[in-house]
Amino acid sequence: MIQDPAASPNSAHTTTPDDAFTPPAGSSLWRRDFLLGAATASYQIEGAVAEDGRLPSIWDTFSATPGKVLAGDTGAVACDHYHRWEADLDLIDNLNFEAYRFSIAWPRVMDAAGRPNAKGIDFYKRLLGRLKEKGIRAFATLYHWDLPQHLEDRGGWLNRDTAWRFADYADLMSRELAGQVDGWMTLNEPWCSAYLGYGSGHHAPGLANVRYATQALHHLLLGHGLAIPALRANDPGSAKGIVANVGRGTPDSPSAADVRAAHLFEVQHNAWILDPLLCGTYPQDLFELWPGAEPLVLNGDMRTISAPLDFLGINYYFRTNVKSDGAHGFVEVPLDGVERTQMGWEVYPDGLRDLLTGFRDAYDNLPPIYITENGMASNDRVIDGRVDDPQRIAFLKRHLAAVDAAIKAGVDVRGYFVWSLLDNFEWAFGYERRFGVVHVDYDTQKRTIKRSAELLARFIAERRTRGTA
Template sequence: MANDTSAVSDALSPHSQSVADPFTPPADSSLWRKNFLLGAATASYQIEGAVNEDGRLPSIWDTFSATPGKVLAGDTGEVACDHYHRWEADVDLLAGLGFEGYRLSIAWPRVMDAAGAPNRKGIDFYKRVLARLKEKGITTSVTLYHWDLPQHLEDRGGWLNRDTAYRFADYADLMSRELAGSVDAWATLNEPWCSAFLGYGNGHHAPGLADTRYATQAMHHLLLAHGLAVPVLRANDPASQKGIVANIGRGTANSGSAADQRAAHLFEVQHNAWILDPLLKGSYPRDLFELWPGTEPLVLDGDMQTIAAPLDFLGINYYFRTNVASDGAHGFRDVPLEGVERTQMGWEVYPDGLRDLLTGFKATYANLPPIYITENGMASDDKVIDGHVEDSQRISFLKRHLAAVDQAIKAGVEIRGYFLWSLMDNFEWAFGYERRFGVVHVDYATQKRTIKRSAELVSKFLKERKARSE
């Protein structure tokens, strides 16, 4: 059979059953626990499309992707996966595969006008999506900010403007009042490192500014926005969990020299501690400003206490490691390793990095909250051949990273769930549509969804685990 969405009711084809299962975890794995949540994740700008419909305002990614040379092949999110119109079938696909949780984000420009008033059509869209997810028994994890800042706020300075943090709190207030009771977990921000550094530090992402001083100030305002939003979310939707999602990176030294070891430490300071220290210690790491001297942000009285608001969970996104050496001054330089496995993105496949970071965080932060792996996955150049997509590297990638999660759990880290990235192929930011992260293939010309081999095997495991627990 052709395993497209018409066959979701039986996600495992005869073709897949004839091949030995290379995915199912061993019997002693923590992943068999009934209360370990397994889900899939997406983000609004990457899948929704419909950028000009029902009152949605322009975002910084609409502007950035329309700027020549910013996105590979000139791709934009104008149509993406057309999820705005196909959401019912996509939710049915998610449920048919057996996923227990779904992480989605809300498009800020879709739910508020420039004056901050509610856009009812946009809000109602998310109400319908969440209601259907609940009907299917799927745990809902909602991210308020997955990079699509309204352009009118960027025109007033974006995350360099402290006022944006207060506008974010207004947005969090509106959405948590409108969606109270339909969201199991709220995440304020997705990957503030990317928003701050890629958006304002090196210009690779929207809005495309490039100054390290901008990056540190943008980060401060992003984290302030998070801290301002948490008590609002607690007041409006007390039954839900509240947290934030950080992308983490493993840095390893190119040699045993003290200089290279210091370089690896500084890599992890700027990639991990820059975010986690303010959240969990109430201060920025001093070493950050050794790396970037003279870039200290403007911090007002009370800001750090606001940022360090207690969390119910910490979302962790992990993809690869970076091997570094000293740059001969006070920083580091990348030294790519030869002969290692890499993905379509050119990222090294390094599951041990996830385990090592998680156990390291447990040792570093006495108040480390429960963790969800909110993104983990890989891009590959997937093709549909005779109705099937064989993505063997992804199957191996997922199995090995889930094994690393299991190792961290057995080492004492409280990890409550795992969301693979991503449910379906989508707009991969500056790389457009060339890089495919989904476990479901999307033909962008026809919008046909085709279940990949990885999705078949994950589905098989999910259904077997459910059957065991009944």
């Protein structure tokens, strides 16, 4: 295991105080029980989309549709992780990460009749077995957007039956992988699946109707709620949770109208997901934004959706500055002179702290939190065998400091997963946007550790010897 990547032959310069991940004394990040890991998702890295019985997913269909993905990119090969998983797990180990968050490809593990696909399941058994050998904690996400196409052909998440098929899938995987997973995550970012997939059309399956979005979201959350009892019954020793992407909205002016607009932004991005999970109701303010878009909710649905969670995963990337649209909604007002990433997203670490403390105040039953994604895209290049990514280093340092501030304010945050381990298929943006702390040359599949990863690895190693209990 690499204890000091900054001093390895692959490292050409020494760490300076400006780029070191060395939190101040007293920071919660020195606690050895605060988990530091890396995250990936199946469609973004695995490739091998037609091997060993894997069925087509909605992202295979969507990315093969002209004009849907930048440069016509697809996930057919991606990072070829399906064939290179052993070396990639060695990379995680060598970078000292304590946990790995990955997702299972639903189309890889079941056939169209719902029967298990042994070859696909075996892939994840081997991966989990190796993680356990290395002492790396495993967090498995069941759904990171790659719905089997045959289910979309029957209505996808607009069809209530898909929630039950998801529960069948969760039941199968938790029986097959029992005892190997530290934390199960049912859904990743249901807001994106529902709104980007069914409301705006930016993501697969590419539908665009806000009424579709609210109904799809309801069925996604219903599937989550139906899956939780199966996970608990089959794998009682693991933790069970869900992952929500959240957004910080700030008003463009102190006017009442703009303050209300910022509130409605956060209702749409946060409360739309968290209220049903933690309170058993949808926020009524949501339907001020989208009148007439209430989903069909059957008796018992909200009780199922609001089943207790062992933890809540939070994904955070940026804030949005908004003003009133003059009616009942909001419009974005981009700020001048702020730092932005390759995605055009503002770098705003305070937003993460503010959201975490806000959730603590809003929800009496807020479960323990893991930051399950946080990171940034930059146009990284390999120069003389190295990748220097100073903006990412500063980004991660400042967001980890925001997490520490939230913990000191009383929020129970248990860990942080950087997004992402590898540069990968960035959905509708294809391969142009690089989020990884490890660079991937998509022509050769060569991995090159970026400076940010070297420094994270050094801090984790240092924490093992200097950290507090």
